Amino acid sequence: MRKKQFKAESKKLLDMMIHSIYTHKEIFLRELISNASDAVDKLYFRSLTDDSIGLNRGDFCIRLTVDAEHRLLTVSDNGIGMTAQELENNLGTIAKSGSLDFKNNNEQNEEIDVIGQFGVGFYSAFMVADHVTVISRAFGEENANRWESDGADGYTIEACEKANVGTDIILHIKADTEEETYAEFLDSYRLSSLVKKYSDYIRYPIKMLFTTSKKVEGTEDEYEDVTEDRTLNSMIPLWKKNKSEVTAEEYNHFYKEKFFDYEDPLKVIHSKTEGQATYSSLLFVPAHAPFDYYSKDFEKGLALYSKGVLITEKCADLLPDYFSFVKGLVDSEDLSLNISRETLQHDYQLRLIAKTVEKKIKSELSRMLSNDRETYEKFFEAFGTQLKFGVYSNYGRDKDAVADLLLFKSSFEEKYVTVEEYISRMPEDQKAIYYAAGETVDKINMLPQADAVKAKGYELLYFTDYVDEFAIQMLGAQDGKAFVNICAEDADFGTEEEKESVKAKNEENKDLLDFMCESLGDAVTAVRFTENLGEHPVCLVSEGGLSSEMERVLRSMPGAADVKASLVLEINANHPIAQKLVDLFANDRDMLDKYAKLLNAQARLIGGMTVENPAQLSALICELMI
Numbered sequence: 314m315r316k317k318q319f320k321a322e323s324k325k326l327l328d329m330m331i332h333s334i335y336t337h338k339e340i341f342l343r344e345l346i347s348n349a350s351d352a353v354d355k356l357y358f359r360s361l362t363d364d365s366i367g368l369n370r371g372d373f374c375i376r377l378t379v380d381a382e383h384r385l386l387t388v389s390d391n392g393i394g395m396t397a398q399e400l401e402n403n404l405g406t407i408a409k410s411g412s413l414d415f416k417n418n419n420e421q422n423e424e425i426d427v428i429g430q431f432g433v434g435f436y437s438a439f440m441v442a443d444h445v446t447v448i449s450r451a452f453g454e455e456n457a458n459r460w461e462s463d464g465a466d467g468y469t470i471e472a473c474e475k476a477n478v479g480t481d482i483i484l485h486i487k488a489d490t491e492e493e494t495y496a497e498f499l500d501s502y503r504l505s506s507l508v509k510k511y512s513d514y515i516r517y518p519i520k521m522l523f524t525t526s527k528k529v530e531g532t533e534d535e536y537e538d539v540t541e542d543r544t545l546n547s548m549i550p551l552w553k554k555n556k557s558e559v560t561a562e563e564y565n566h567f568y569k570e571k572f573f574d575y576e577d578p579l580k581v582i583h584s585k586t587e588g589q590a591t592y593s594s595l596l597f598v599p600a601h602a603p604f605d606y607y608s609k610d611f612e613k614g615l616a617l618y619s620k621g622v623l624i625t626e627k628c629a630d631l632l633p634d635y636f637s638f639v640k641g642l643v644d645s646e647d648l649s650l651n652i653s654r655e656t657l658q659h660d661y662q663l664r665l666i667a668k669t670v671e672k673k674i675k676s677e678l679s680r681m682l683s684n685d686r687e688t689y690e691k692f693f694e695a696f697g698t699q700l701k702f703g704v705y706s707n708y709g710r711d712k713d714a715v716a717d718l719l720l721f722k723s724s725f726e727e728k729y730v731t732v733e734e735y736i737s738r739m740p741e742d743q744k745a746i747y748y749a750a751g752e753t754v755d756k757i758n759m760l761p762q763a764d765a766v767k768a769k770g771y772e773l774l775y776f777t778d779y780v781d782e783f784a785i786q787m788l789g790a791q792d793g794k795a796f797v798n799i800c801a802e803d804a805d806f807g808t809e810e811e812k813e814s815v816k817a818k819n820e821e822n823k824d825l826l827d828f829m830c831e832s833l834g835d836a837v838t839a840v841r842f843t844e845n846l847g848e849h850p851v852c853l854v855s856e857g858g859l860s861s862e863m864e865r866v867l868r869s870m871p872g873a874a875d876v877k878a879s880l881v882l883e884i885n886a887n888h889p890i891a892q893k894l895v896d897l898f899a900n901d902r903d904m905l906d907k908y909a910k911l912l913n914a915q916a917r918l919i920g921g922m923t924v925e926n927p928a929q930l931s932a933l934i935c936e937l938m939i
């Protein structure tokens with residue numbers, strides 16, 4: 314019989330399959346079952362209007378048959394079948410569209426992309442089989458045809474007999490090699506688990522004969538082989554059911570099984586969307602961050618199904634980074650497993666879906682924030698840092714999408730507060746949103762400036778997360794109120810009167826202050842008096858946009874060792890130390906020089922910074938002691 318050659322494009326794909334080093338060869342089964350399901354669909358729909366077909370809904374099925382001895386795996390269906398011409402057209406040619414072009418360069422990454430993301434249809438059989446036979450009888454025909462190929466050098470088609478309408482795809486599984494044990498595809502248990510993994514929700518039963526060894530009744534140790542026909546798939550996806558039909562336990566069980574979590578999710582978001590993009594989605598907000606969440610190993614994404622068939626376990630494009638903690642899946646009616654569709658179309662549909670998924674997550678989180686604050690705070694403890702990153706990253710492009718989901722720890726009862734809540738309860742004379750950054754709430758509370766703000770009756774936000782300050786700088790003013798670091802020099806929360814009196818004191822003592830500034834070299838840019846410190850003698854404030862906390866964060870990053878916040882040493886004009894300094898300036902400038910260094914070291918310690926020269930500090934203290 315004359316061998317026919319594959320069309321050029323088909324051959325390309327075929328070569329890729331035969332020599333595939335793709336690690337998930339198992340997906341061939343998904344592809345064949347998906348084709349079988351489509352073929353059954355076609356005949357089933359026809360049967361709705363054509364009684365001559367003589368099959369009821371329950372008669373349609375897909376069957377796997379294993380003949381391990383001959384290394385044969387058969388995928389059969391009683392679907393629409395193919396005529397000789399269709400065998401020729403469908404299996405000899407893949408090029409229904411030009412979509413193969415995008416993977417013309419045969420790099421490994423490209424290969425994985427194509428196979429993993431979109432499926433490659435029938436030819437994927439050649440990843441695991443060295444010979445493939447297709448016996449098919451089309452609906453309406455008496456005769457059947459046999460298509461055969463061992464890949465590279467073409468295929469043959471000849472007439473044959475087949476009792477029923479439908480298709481058998483018979484794979485001769487490749488011999489095992491040192492690297493690959495193809496025999497796994499002849500193992501009933503393995504096949505059964507592959508069906509569960511990829512094709513559980515195919516709408517028709519996928520059956521297989523299972524032979525197990527069972528004890529013979531009434532005997533001690535006699536066993537016999539029992540063969541039973543099993544249906545391997547559950548057929549109805551949870552997400553395709555109505556919400557009212559699914560219990561909380563079922564959702565939780567599904568979540569934990571599928572996403573390997575030991576804890577129930579904090580929130581389940583189950584929805585069906587129709588319109589431009591038609592899809593069901595089942596999304597979960599976990600109760601805790603996975604151990605690798607804030608590392609580069611973490612991969613975001615939702616599982617993507619097309620009509621119940623798994624396309625990819627993690628489609629990253631479906632989630633924006635700031636919602637990367639969401640787990641779940643999307644099942645679309647509009648996507649196809651089919652490589653012969655233009656990829657651009659996939660992208661367009663995916664983008665539409667991603668947009669609505671994002672909106673849905675946002676609105677559910679907002680609702681949780683206003684209706685179930687306790688759960689929301691738990692959520693925020695786990696994933697708040699990621700939301701703040703969302704504000705900060707991409708140069709703030711997405712800040713509006715996340716801004717109103719942010720919480721900050723506040724000095725009012727030391728609870729969480731939203732910016733909106735903060736602003737709504739600001740006293741009338743308060744001009745800005747005050748915050749301080751530090752390692753812990755306790756340490757921030759020890760700042761001299763914190764006392765001053767609280768004494769005014771103002772609310773203070775505690776920024777204990779390293780990304781906080783960067784995020785709010787990106788956020789900018791809210792409702793006309795700027796965020797002000799209480800440790801920054803322009804954080805004036807005094808009255809006009811107070812400011813006037815401090816100004817006078819500073820002018821009066823200008824020489825003294827300049828002298829101290831000089832003593833401190835480049836540690837500070839200025840020294841001055843203030844009246845905002847309550848009982849505290851000194852503090853350091855930062856000038857310009859860069860705070861000392863930000864300096865600490867930035868310095869821990871590569872290439873930023875020379876970042877420096879510019880600091881001003883402030884001295885409490887109402888503290889006895891102020892008078893002492895005036896006296897020393899008049900009588901003992903040597904001692905004043907030492908006092909300046911001591912006070913600066915104290916201020917650094919109070920502000921949660923390290924002392925730049927601990928040995929010098931120690932020596933100075935001893936000098937005063939003896």
Ligand code: ADP
Nearest residue numbers: 348349352394395403434435436480650651652
């Ligand atoms: P597709 O992605 O279009 O399914 P395939 O290479 O898997 O690409 O299959 C090509 C075509 O062959 C299908 O579109 C279908 O028309 C036909 N086909 C494949 N398997 C079967 C089957 N089991 N029964 C009937 N037709 C089939």
